[in-house]
Amino acid sequence: MPDTHPNPAPTTLDCAWLLSDPGSTPPQANTRITLASGLVSTVAALPQPVAGPRQLVLPALANAHDHGRTFRSATLGSQDLPLEGWLPYQGLVPGADPYLCAATSFARSVRRGVAHLMVHYTRVQGGMPFVEEGLAVVRAARDVGVRIGFAVALRDRNGLGLCDDATMLAALRPEIRDEVARRMAVRGLPPAQQVALVEELAASVQQDDSLAQHMTVQYGPTGVQWCSQPLLEAIAQGSADHQRPVHMHLLETPYQRQWADHAYPKGIVHYLDQIGLLSPRLTLAHCVHARSDELALLAERGVTIAVNTSSNLALKSGIAPLAEMLRQGCRVAMGLDGAGPDEDDDALREMRLAYTLQRGWGFAEDMTRTQLWTFAARNGRRSVSADTHPLGGTIAPGAPADLVVLNWDALDDDALFDNIDPLDLLLARANGSHIDQVIVGGRTVVRRGQLTTLDEPALRAELLAQVRSRIAAQADLSPWRATVDAFVEDLGPFYRRSAWAGCC
Numbered sequence: 001m002p003d004t005h006p007n008p009a010p011t012t013l014d015c016a017w018l019l020s021d022p023g024s025t026p027p028q029a030n031t032r033i034t035l036a037s038g039l040v041s042t043v044a045a046l047p048q049p050v051a052g053p054r055q056l057v058l059p060a061l062a063n064a065h066d067h068g069r070t071f072r073s074a075t076l077g078s079q080d081l082p083l084e085g086w087l088p089y090q091g092l093v094p095g096a097d098p099y100l101c102a103a104t105s106f107a108r109s110v111r112r113g114v115a116h117l118m119v120h121y122t123r124v125q126g127g128m129p130f131v132e133e134g135l136a137v138v139r140a141a142r143d144v145g146v147r148i149g150f151a152v153a154l155r156d157r158n159g160l161g162l163c164d165d166a167t168m169l170a171a172l173r174p175e176i177r178d179e180v181a182r183r184m185a186v187r188g189l190p191p192a193q194q195v196a197l198v199e200e201l202a203a204s205v206q207q208d209d210s211l212a213q214h215m216t217v218q219y220g221p222t223g224v225q226w227c228s229q230p231l232l233e234a235i236a237q238g239s240a241d242h243q244r245p246v247h248m249h250l251l252e253t254p255y256q257r258q259w260a261d262h263a264y265p266k267g268i269v270h271y272l273d274q275i276g277l278l279s280p281r282l283t284l285a286h287c288v289h290a291r292s293d294e295l296a297l298l299a300e301r302g303v304t305i306a307v308n309t310s311s312n313l314a315l316k317s318g319i320a321p322l323a324e325m326l327r328q329g330c331r332v333a334m335g336l337d338g339a340g341p342d343e344d345d346d347a348l349r350e351m352r353l354a355y356t357l358q359r360g361w362g363f364a365e366d367m368t369r370t371q372l373w374t375f376a377a378r379n380g381r382r383s384v385s386a387d388t389h390p391l392g393g394t395i396a397p398g399a400p401a402d403l404v405v406l407n408w409d410a411l412d413d414d415a416l417f418d419n420i421d422p423l424d425l426l427l428a429r430a431n432g433s434h435i436d437q438v439i440v441g442g443r444t445v446v447r448r449g450q451l452t453t454l455d456e457p458a459l460r461a462e463l464l465a466q467v468r469s470r471i472a473a474q475a476d477l478s479p480w481r482a483t484v485d486a487f488v489e490d491l492g493p494f495y496r497r498s499a500w501a502g503c504c
Helices: 083-091 098-111 130-144 165-170 174-184 191-206 229-242 254-263 268-274 292-301 309-314 322-328 347-358 369-385 422-429 456-473 477-496
Strands: 012-018 028-036 039-045 055-059 061-063 114-121 147-154 215-221 246-250 282-286 304-307 331-334 403-407 435-440 443-447
Touching: 012 403, 055 369, 055 422, 061 331, 061 347, 061 369, 083 174, 083 477, 098 114, 098 130, 098 435, 098 443, 098 456, 114 130, 114 246, 114 369, 130 147, 130 191, 130 215, 147 191, 147 246, 147 369, 165 174, 174 477, 191 215, 191 229, 215 229, 229 246, 254 268, 268 292, 292 322, 304 322, 304 369, 309 347, 322 331, 322 347, 331 347, 331 369, 347 369, 347 422
Parallel strands: 012 055, 061 114, 114 147, 147 215, 215 246, 246 282, 282 304, 304 331
Antiparallel strands: 012 028, 028 039, 055 403, 403 435, 435 443
């Protein structure tokens, strides 16, 4: 149950260092931040150094692409697989209480400094009507204290991979085809019904103000390869009619690039533009294998690209051309995609990994620190909630009171000189273990590194007990897992054939 205490933010925060707009504004030493009504009220210099433990305050981060998953890849036995082989393992875990799944996932994210979190809801737990499940997820966001975008996953084709189900089944060993088809073949609703489901959930959320302020409902086509043209066109029309955001994967893997070039010889991004899907309402996750001309068009249309560095590395998808995205003028945002460098949703580490890979080699500067913080703290807010507040992702009078407070004594534990830029130390070594407080909308949701709003350990224990019990009771799980192992083993030879895309 949620904590009945409102957990308001302290009226003032005194910090040894303030990074109000990192990369753009110089660090401010010995500063008092006053908060009121969910906003930053004043920022003022103190006449003398802060007494007591030293703190560093910076804007809360945003995660522009995620799925709200609780169980991590290594737990499922899907480590070190490409996306196409990784996906089948996601269905091995039996469905569980959606509130528990979402609350434990959101708690992990917010403890790691994320105030705004995108949830592309591709893993339906089942056992209840979808709208009821969606409302359970948003109640979890409200109770944890995080702001989420909720994209309803939409698809109607290619349940087994990047080709039609019949083609994929023919590539498998005969003895597993029937079971794979029974469990994995796609059975999508007609486009009009899928779009209507999104609007039904949105209407239900709007009936409760306490939920509506924590969630923005979005269309979530899973990817062009998994959505028919009538479905994509219906989503584009619905987005225009309702001014509703859209969140979709695009060009994540080398195989998706091959598929796109075969299926859309005139250009997949050009096709999306033709049907009206490219607009500032659209966020595209990954774009690892997008080309320069495609990025230029996305920039021209105001599309946001969510770059998921650690996920792309873990799933062997590649390194996104973030520097080229910036050169083309694209709006880019950081996503964690349920990963993080250590499968821990650590947004500070994710930010550092992206910067290390993309800042440029030698004396080149392909990504500035200003661009890094826009990427990590500002643009993602737009993907999550269409937030275009001019001060969102900064700390200044009138800005939303979304703050992360780090233990500066722990971070700066070997000081020798008094002129080291605190941003240098932050980018060199900060991680989630240094976070002392997280304040979202003026509410303290993390204190001393622990969630204040819910009993996270109890929720996690309850979820694990529930899932382990259901696994033990599922007699056919071991044979099905062996079938999944065989299925994924057969995918390798299929995708390694250079002509596979011609079969689609």
